[in-house]
Amino acid sequence: MHYTLSYKNPNQHLIDIRFTIPNLSGEELNVQLPAWRPGRYELGNFAQNIKTFQPKDSSGRKLSFKKTAKDSWKIQTKGARTLHIEYSYYANELNAGSTFLDETFLYVNGVNCLLYVPERINEPCDLELQIPKNYALACGLKKISPHKFSAGNYHALADSPFIASPTLQKSSYSVERIVFTLWFQGEARPDWKMLLADFKKFTEVQHKLFGGFPFSEYHFLFLALPEKFYHGVEHTNSTVIALGPGYGMFSGKGYEDMLGVSSHELFHAWNVKTIRPVEMMPYNYSRENYSRLGYVAEGVTTYYGDLMLLRSGVFKEEQYLKTFNELLEKHFSNFGRLNLSVADSSFDTWLDGYKPGVPGRKSSIYTEGALCAFMLDMLIRKNTGNKKSLDDVLRLLNDEFGKKQKGYSESDYKSAAEKVAGIALDEFFDNYINGASLYVPQLTACLDYIGFELKALKKTSYTETTLGFKTQAAGEKTTVAAIFPNSPADKAGLTLQDEIIALNGMRVENNLNDWCAHFSNEKKMAFTVATGKRLREVTIMADGNLFYLNYSIARQEKITAAQKNNFNAWIT
Secondary structure, three states: OEEEEEOOOHHHOEEEEEEEEOOOOOOEEEEEOOOOEOOEOOOOOHHHHEEEEEEEEOOOOEOOEEEEEOOEEEEEOOOOOOEEEEEEEEOEOOOOOOOEEOOOOEEEOHHHHOOEOHHHOOOOEEEEEOOOOOOEEEEOOEEEEOOEEEEOOHHHHHOOOEEEEOOOEEEEEEEOOEEEEEEEEEOOOOOHHHHHHHHHHHHHHHHHHHOOOOOOEEEEEEEEOOOOEEEEEEOOOEEEEEEEOHHHOOOHHHHHHHHHHHHHHHHOOOEOOOEOEHHHOOOOOOOOOOOOOHHHHHHHHHHHHHHHHHHHOOOOHHHHHHHHHHHHHHHHHOHHHHOOOHHHHHHOHHHHOOOOOOOOOOOOOOHHHHHHHHHHHHHHHHHHOOOOOHHHHHHHHHHHHHOOOOOEOHHHHHHHHHHHHOOOOHHHHHHHHOOOOOOHHHHHHHHHHOOEEEEEEOOOOHHHHHHOEEEEEEOOEEEEEEEOOOOHHHHHOOOOOOEEEEEOOEEOOOOHHHHHHHOOOOOEEEEEEEEOOEEEEEEEEOOOOOOOOEEEEEEOOOOOHHHHHHHHHHOO
């Protein structure tokens, strides 16, 4: 299979693609464009970006075709032995999982835009780029020539994004003879000394956990964007990470975000790219790949991504605790955790997993998945006297499934955890994985095991703590973003997306909490709100209860020697 990519006017954002299929037989052929991309478990409908589509034989004769679905075509080959499909793909979206073209660079995720023949998906492929000679390429594929690459099959091709640009910056480090290359595209000024030192540290700890790396090389492809941005996508031997603004990537919160997402995506090299749910072995690109194991693929990775930074010394304890507290804030603010289990929510990522959806409907495979991983880790450590941990579960899955290129099931994951823990884990899985029980009792016990406690403190926001609703401000417009169930705001009839116009007759202009503080001694608060185009009055009465508390963890005042030993065993 041969793919040639070129373009005429990059500012039109159209990539011209020529897909050559040799050794045909028969009178017709079906071709497919992926409907989704691995790492994003929802349909992407990439075919909407195809503008022109024309199959031809070797003589240039146009062949007739018809669509059989939104992203598949049946072509009448008329006995041709070789088929050329020429089509244009509109590439004007820039994130970690998209395809983009302008006058400064070309960025391609093959799974977005490269057709394949379903029954010949395992045949070798090569990719040729007709681009300026001064363009360098960041890619994990095998290089044949400066602008030509080969892949063992379509799976490898589709899962190997690349950036082609004259302004790429790169540097590398090695761990156990594996070369890891960092590439930067965009307005960024990397602090290479700091970057390479920190990346090597967390890479070494991850490598040590698994006892080896699944690939012969690895590439971090960074897109430095001018606006605030945070997005990463895992691939076979690479990751694409989009961050911004570029000027803040190498200091403070921006650098912490870079480290966090980079450690997370590298951990995916094992967990999900190698240790993969059976439903995705192999990937079926034409439809949903339903699985109830998203809490392992993403939740366990979220847990370990930050933990690896702590174990390696890249994060200090206070930095790690900040990321853990962010998980707690998301967990306690999401009432879907009481409605739909993290396993059921894993299945439903294909339905509404990447948007807010119905309020309080679902758990998060990232947040609740990470907390479940922490609790399971502590449970195993407690029942084995720190001789075993979740680390051993992952190693077992890697040995029994990842290295053997076999997919694992829900029962395989539970069995591996039970084998390592040496106890039955029915209650844990029934309550927290397959059920929607309150996490607090188990979470409190797990934190106590390592000498920490869960704290719930009152926030400074009056609307959140006393009345039970969150707001978001855009300019001078303040709208309702979330409502605590059965809070005064909920009972009074406040609704999501209501715009707060006034409080007790005073106009609100991005100063709602200031006016709330002013009127805090009054029993009733009369809000003028706009629900759509309709103005109405909502009177809210505080009931003495507290809502949306600020949850965090902190070291206990008196820590026993056993707790200290448990903590040290966890972070080493």
